[in-house]
Amino acid sequence: MTSQHDDTADPAAAPADLIRIPLTEKLLRGALDVERTAQGLLPHRLPARARAQCTDAQLALAESQPSGVRLAFRTHATTVELDTLRTKMANVGAPERPDGVYDLLVDGELTARGATSGGNVLLMDMATGTARTEPGKPGTVRFAGLAEGAKDIEIWLPYNEITQLVALRADAPVEPVPSRGAPVWLHHGSSVSHGSNAAGSSATWPALAASLGGAELVNLGLGGGALLDPFTARAMRDAPADLLSVKIGMSIVNADLMRLRAFTPAMHGFLDTIREGHPTAPLLVITPLLCPIHEDTPGPSVPDLENLSDGRLRFKAAGKPEERAAGKLTLNVIREELARVVHQRAAGDPQLFLLDGRELYGEEDFAELPLPDQLHPDAASHRRIGERFAALAFGPGGAFATRG
Incomplete structure (x- = not known):
């Protein structure tokens, strides 16, 4: 199995041994909306109505x-190309970010990884606080040497690059994969759920947990965007969805978005809205993972610009611990309030559950696998979090073990 990228390919010209496959929504999973652009298909993880209700650039990204x-x-294809x-994101004065990774899964097993170059920056x-876009050209990721015979292929798109799908080619026809009857797990969270420093989109902790739990993932992890927005x-x-979870806390503290007085009713309202569409599905509320800079110190989180000089991007808390008296939120305050909200609601909602995020990543984990930028876990931590979540949520006695 080989993979490669080519940013000089002409997407309109297919090699003689490959056929062009129409790109349609039927071949996509995990998107809540698909926009047709001049280049092709642009997957979205929030529907158009939601996007129209917020002009925040971070959320749009x-x-x-x-x-x-x-x-x-x-x-039956043995070669697949995707234009x-x-x-790609870049920060002035910071090291260049690695290219986004395309994960190729064959019959559910990670078989190869690839990347493209070129594109917009x-x-x-x-x-x-300013930004500008430098335009570029499409690129190609190619997977060759696949095994002969019928197989189910998944190409997981990079979690950290906006990706417009331009063209798909293969050396044999393709058809959508029939449903295997797996439960659909809809998860919402912040940048850690989005992917942060995971090795690839199939290696984010929700993707790993879904694979281990036998679920079909729809990931609404939104970097900086888990803010109890009504449209979400x-x-x-x-x-x-058959299974639902919400991981709340980090984005709210990072943004210093609200005070305790606003947080509690907003959380109730968020859960009320979800229950309107999923009144009896298992719904798991996950409190924040350990993050020492914000355990007892409010946000906002701000870049530690002093570290940019040596090529490191780190964050620090700009709030003060004494500001908690005025209602400013810390991770510990949010954990306590989420526990109280879930306990109150669970009396009338037996399918509502709580998971302390420190069971997924706590003090011992931080000592062994510290957060590289003080906010986000690394690839090894994603795997640990995913494995623990699968055991706690999908395993015996877990919130998602009650399905069916």
């Missing part, structure tokens, strides 16, 4: 990065 979105098809136009200056709750309400 996060929801259009296709974490958990994948092409899925059945084929995409990516938009969104250049952000964290010191001034409505998107979850309206999306088909």
Whole structure:
């Protein structure tokens, strides 16, 4: 099995041994909406109605990065090529980010990884808060040497690059993969759920947990965007799902978005809206993972610009512990309030559950696998979190073990 990238390919010209496959929504999984652009298909993780209700640039960026979105098809092909136009993020003064990774799964097993080059670059200056886009051309990721015979192929798109799908080619016809009857797990969270520093989109902790738990993932992890927005709750309400989870806390503290007085009713309202569409499905509320800079110190989180000089991007808490008296939120405050809210509601909602995020990543984990930038876990931590979540939620006695 080999993979390669080529940013000089002409997407309109297919090699003689490959046939062009029509790109349609039927080949996509994990997206709540698909926009047709001049280049092709742009997957979205929030529906158009939700996107129209918020002009926040960070949210627009996060929801259009296709974490958990994948092409899925059945084929006899031994070679597959995908042309995409990516938009890659870059920070002024910081090291260049690695290319986004395309994960190739064959019959559910990770078989190869690839990347493209070229594309657009969104250049952000964290010191001034400004950004500009430098345009580029589509690139190609190619997977060759696949095994003979019929097989189910998934190409997981990069979780950290906006990805417009331009063209798909293969050396045999493809068809959508039939449903295997797996439960659909709809998860919402912040940047850690989005992917942060995972090795690839199939290696984010929700993707790993879904694989171990035998579930079909729809990942609404939105970097910086788990803010109890009503439009996100409505998107979850309206999306088909058998299992649901919400991981709340980090984005709210990071943004210093609200005080305790606003947080509690907003949390109730968020859960109320989800329950309108999924009144009896298992619904798991996950409190924040350990993050020492914000355990007892409010946000906002701000870049530690002093570290940029040596090529490191780290974050620090700009709030003060004494501000908790005025209602400013910390992770410990949010954990306590989420526990109280879930306990109160569970009396009338037996399918509502709580999981302390420190069971997924706690003090001992931080000592062994510290957060590289003080906010986000690394690839090894994603695997640990995913494995623990699968055992706690999908395993015996877990919230998702009650399905069916």
